[in-house]
Amino acid sequence: MIEPVSKDTSIVAVITGVLYPFIIVFGLYVILNGHNTPGGGFQGGAILAVLFIGRYLVFHTDDFSIHRAHLVEKALLVVLILVPVLFIFGSLSRRYPQWNEAYLIFMNLLIGFKVALGLTIVVFRYAFFEDR
Amino acid sequence: MTEAILLLLLVLLAIIAVETQILRMAVIFLGIFSLLLSFLYLYYGAPDVAIAEAVMASGLVTLLYLTALKRHRVYTICFTNEMFREVDDRYIIEGTRRGQLLREIEQFCISKELEPQIICTPEDLSLLLEKRSYDLIIRQEGDQLTVYGNQDNYFVDELEMLIIMRYQDLNCKFIRYDEELTLHEEAS
Numbered sequence: 001m002i003e004p005v006s007k008d009t010s011i012v013a014v015i016t017g018v019l020y021p022f023i024i025v026f027g028l029y030v031i032l033n034g035h036n037t038p039g040g041g042f043q044g045g046a047i048l049a050v051l052f053i054g055r056y057l058v059f060h061t062d063d064f065s066i067h068r069a070h071l072v073e074k075a076l077l078v079v080l081i082l083v084p085v086l087f088i089f090g091s092l093s094r095r096y097p098q099w100n101e102a103y104l105i106f107m108n109l110l111i112g113f114k115v116a117l118g119l120t121i122v123v124f125r126y127a128f129f130e131d132r
Numbered sequence: 133m134t135e136a137i138l139l140l141l142l143v144l145l146a147i148i149a150v151e152t153q154i155l156r157m158a159v160i161f162l163g164i165f166s167l168l169l170s171f172l173y174l175y176y177g178a179p180d181v182a183i184a185e186a187v188m189a190s191g192l193v194t195l196l197y198l199t200a201l202k203r204h205r206v207y208t209i210c211f212t213n214e215m216f217r218e219v220d221d222r223y224i225i226e227g228t229r230r231g232q233l234l235r236e237i238e239q240f241c242i243s244k245e246l247e248p249q250i251i252c253t254p255e256d257l258s259l260l261l262e263k264r265s266y267d268l269i270i271r272q273e274g275d276q277l278t279v280y281g282n283q284d285n286y287f288v289d290e291l292e293m294l295i296i297m298r299y300q301d302l303n304c305k306f307i308r309y310d311e312e313l314t315l316h317e318e319a320s
Contacts, residue, residue: 123192
């Protein structure tokens, strides 16, 4: 049903394949170092979202389950609300100040995955299901 | 100095993006604009914002615009009737079985992700064929209804199937023309 952009996409396919590991490593780097260097959950998540979008650019298949991505994203949202509530209002942050950095990294990771999934859902929905 | 050059380039790129006639090029210029803007953020000492700008504005937004451009195609349907001046619009568009045909073609276009655009005109058929700006021409003379479709357009086959299946009672004929405007008649 969905035809590729042009018949010859092998250049895009090869370049995307070469860039894939670098995108993953760079995205994770931006997320994991977000608390003391530029970047953070949102930016790293946007970089990670390029993974699925690049795949869409190469293959134009719709075997990506948007429904499942929705579920995971909602679960992440619940965790994202629960963790700060437990950590800050449960006064864990005062009792164990050495956990602060781990807490920041964990929150950045959660935000990163949520943003990556959210942007992927937006783009895929737009590319496949958007009706007038 | 660097700052002045960057700012001037930004203004220049913005003007080019607005003034370009081809939409695809405007999108590309907008992408370059965002990239320069993110460099300017970096120059002003906001690397966080710069990363967000580079990823979102020059990556994802450009991609979204290009996808939108690819999906948005206009399918122009011309409805011509040489006795148009004696008949008013409501007779054609509303109520009648022919109005239903037009609506159905419209629905078909939407299901194929094309933007239907229907033009009603009293102009002569040969003039319309020569203009070549229409993807489909429907001509009405009295009870006879003739559909002219370009042979190279592959939507025409499906449209023909649709019309044959749904409108057997209508006095309807399907004609294809090729690039030299020779008509290929088919009995249907």
